[in-house]
Amino acid sequence: MTVGIVAFPGTNCEHDVGYALESFGATTVPVWHRETSLDGLEAVVLPGGFAHGDYLRTGAIARFSPVMAAVEKLAAEGRPVLGICNGFQVLCEAGLLPGALIANRDLRFICRPVQLRVESTDSILTRAAAVGQVLTIPLNSYEGNYVPGPDAPNTILRYCEPDGSITGRANPNGSSGSVAGIANQTGTIAGLMPHPERAIEDFMASTDGRVLLESFVASVESVGVSRA
């Protein structure tokens, strides 16, 4: 089972995500944004960074990269699509996930670990976690302030206090409903602002990213099995 890791010009977390997924047993291949086919891949990740410099709006230009048509096709087949940080922004711009991400409430970039509460396990990202579980995962964004579209999103992760309560103070960026991560209705497309790949080894701020990435790898495996 092979996961494509999409890089746009300006993406910068592609190697980190590849390294992390490989450490959980996935095989990954880099996919440059000019590719038009994702044949042979079970899933894709859109990693973090600053695709096209984040100019105009985050994700606005990346969304028209040639690879995105193939990503849409793969998503339509129900195969796992994960967007992390900038990748989440691209998925929203592309309409694969609802809503949009705007500048943080305090107009400052935020790089620090935050607490997240698992709201739902019906997604490729949270299936191995438990509802209510609190995870510590680093955030790293200027535009992480989630704005919903007309319909309420299927929220899978929310910013919370260390004890799991949802408060304004624990909301680092002003995100509507403290949303940190969402999925489509079937849970096969997921996006989140924090970076699970930054919380996988003992020397890092935490190792809570493992359960999310293990969920994703398990989701990819089960797609592989059902197709076999």
Added chain:
Amino acid sequence: MPETLHRRLGMTDDEFQAVHQILGRPPEDPELAMYSVMWSEHCSYKSSRAHLGSLPTDAPWVVVGPGENAGVVDIGDGWLAALRIESHNHPSFVEPYQGAATGVGGILRDIFTMGARPVGLWNQIRFGDLADPHTRYLFNGVVAGIAGYGNAVGVPTLGGEVEFDPVYAGNPLVNVMCLGILRDDQLVLGTAGPPGTVAVLLGASTGRDGIGGASVLASAGFDEDAGAKRPSVQVGDPFEEKKLIEACLDLYERRLVVGVQDLGAAGLTCATSEPAARAGVGMDLNLDAVHLREAEMTAPEMLMSESQERMMAFVAPAQVDEVLEVAAKWEIEASVVGTVADGDRLRVYHNGAQVVDVPAASLTDEAPILRRPIARPDWLKDLWNLAEPAADVPFDVALLALLGDPALGDRSWVYEQFDHMLFLNTVHGPGRDGSLIRVRGTDKGLAVSTDGNGRLCQLDPRRGAERLVYEAALNVAVLGARPLAVVDNLNLGNPEKPEVMWQFTETLAGLGAACETLGVPIVGGNVSFYNETDGHDIFPTPVVGLLGLAEPIPVRPRQLEAGMAILLIGPAQSDNLAGSAYQRVVRGTLGGRPTRIDADEGGRSIELAIRIAHVVPGAVLHDVSQGGALIAAAELLVAAGVGGQVEVDSVPGAFGEDPHRFLCLVPSDRAAEVGQLAREEGCEVRDIGITGGSDISIVNQTTVEVPLARITAVWTDAIAAKMRGALHE
């Protein structure tokens, strides 16, 4: 008329005559433009060059010393590390966001020019008083600019320094340092290669950015008519730079370049003359082939433009096509703009005609070398003899004042704006004494500490500079790393004043001596003069960036918990408070003569710190620097949310900043083990307290207890509360 033109370009009449003599005729305008930027203080080091030769630059592990775009050292197992530091002080005052951003862009290019992938950035920033709204605007803009560029270009910012003092109000300092790593067979130098080699200009298009920036902006002070001298502001494009990094690394990987030179100050002029001079060849440069952002630029404008995000690659003719393909793949522009020629002439063509014909090396090597007068300042004696107030405030009052100071309190407002985790190698990011990253595929870690202290250096630049080197060394030692190499950035006032030249030569003497005794080479540096406003010079502010190697990386120290002994290690404390944070924050004075380093004691402390970091798992180490031992202990306790009791014998004992001392916190039952190690290394150890409880208790004749929550609130607000709602636009 040429005579008036050369003055407008910041050249003296003597320099104009020298150019005339080199050429044997009066220079044409484009030629004059080239000499004016290359012979500027910023590019030619004309005031400093005569003195820089005294620095120790050699060691068996030095691969590239000063003179190239960055220093390079061997870290073993086939890996090299490249490092470099630069200032962007004046541009950041004119436009803080873009000034700082383009500073980051420039230092990155210095590193990937060497064939290295940039893996970490540091910044050292100094401003006036945060109570002043304009200072807040500058500070906010500079931090946002560093973040905006560094984060987007995809290189983590792993640490730095921030200081506030009114002396920087009219002249903030923005220094940036970068570290890169590369395989030992991938080193690329800034050489033009043999005749026939083709010059390919990569990256952003050339516009009228920062014309004369090096000569006018970076080589003169600010005064009332600064506005008239302001060249247009350079705008950084981290997206373009990100593509340029990937494209260049791809070119190196495929071994397609003979040499590479970044375009920084003096743009195309520098990127042609320097590589040609290094290779002892000539060069033909065709300006008509340069990709432009603005139509109808003149030859002098193109030659002087400081448009950002450009690189010049020197390529064998047979490989030009592949170079252009690689550029296209990464979606950057590339133009074939020149050819290396026999002889030594640099010839430039514009609109089909030759507009420049000069000896290439004359631009770089024949710049004037000035021997400016040097005199020790008269006011120094008065400062050394300053009378200090007799009465001091209670310890708890001083503790809260110091921890609430923006230079000593919580600086996460700054560093949380920087991506410091990218690449998944950050073992210690900002918030500790130094930063440490792992080198993947090895058991090595690279540690960096950057240190400056303008107040100490104002009182005694030689002792101050020595102290910085030893402080930086101890900062990496407490992370388990051994000092390997130093880069320095000397920020000073107007060199036309003999007192400033004295500060400069004293600083060099101190740096040189300390690096010599420590056995650490200086592999690069930068001198920034003319940091003055309306005739007032800044404090001499050398900044030292020190690279250390940890092998292996020690296990991560454990979380601080109750019941740990607080050990103070190193020489006994004198009663010297000269240049300390205590003077600045509590007394509002600056005076006395700083304690000198003691190279033997310093060396022993460093050895012991390294040893403890490796052999006492779980020991928490922290060097004693600004604020002194009590502040060092309080910083650890506040960060961990654990109280503690600390014994102090006197004000200098609590807040003095004498060198070579560090704290070691270990579970009480392991204190004896640390004591044994210290005896073996010949260091003194004093048990000054224990962790636990919900207060910090300061034990002197009486005991004062300050609730940890109160201290934490003061510490947390040190910067954040003052910056609420600040804007960078």
Added chain:
Amino acid sequence: MRAVVTITRRDEIADPEGATIARALVDLGYGDVGTVRVNRTVEVSMPGRDREYVLSAVRGMCEKMLANPVMEDYEIEIFD
């Protein structure tokens, strides 16, 4: 021809930049500032094309890329 597209964020969508500027203006002594909104304009030149053509092309650009229908409206003005 040159088109200036003004992209405005809908009133109900948060505008952190506007809110921050409003706070900063009050701090600066402009106590009577009410709300502040920040919008962007994108100026597109299409040399040698006529008004009709530019209007329809730029409308297409807005629908596809320049504005985000989830939160933004746009207005196009054409200049010579």
Added chain:
Amino acid sequence: MRAVVTITRRDEIADPEGATIARALVDLGYGDVGTVRVNRTVEVSMPGRDREYVLSAVRGMCEKMLANPVMEDYEIEIFD
């Protein structure tokens, strides 16, 4: 009263964002796009103040904060 300040970056100052959008529009099929410049507008409401007052206050805001004099120009329009 409401003031709309249009802040434009001077022509000679680089606009990487505009340049990137221009390239993206060409990629999107709008091959006849020339240059693109991105600017900001700031809309400031000052309820209950008259035209004169608003104009002079907003001019002050521009000088002090809204515009960056070393790289930008601004224009103020006042609306009821």
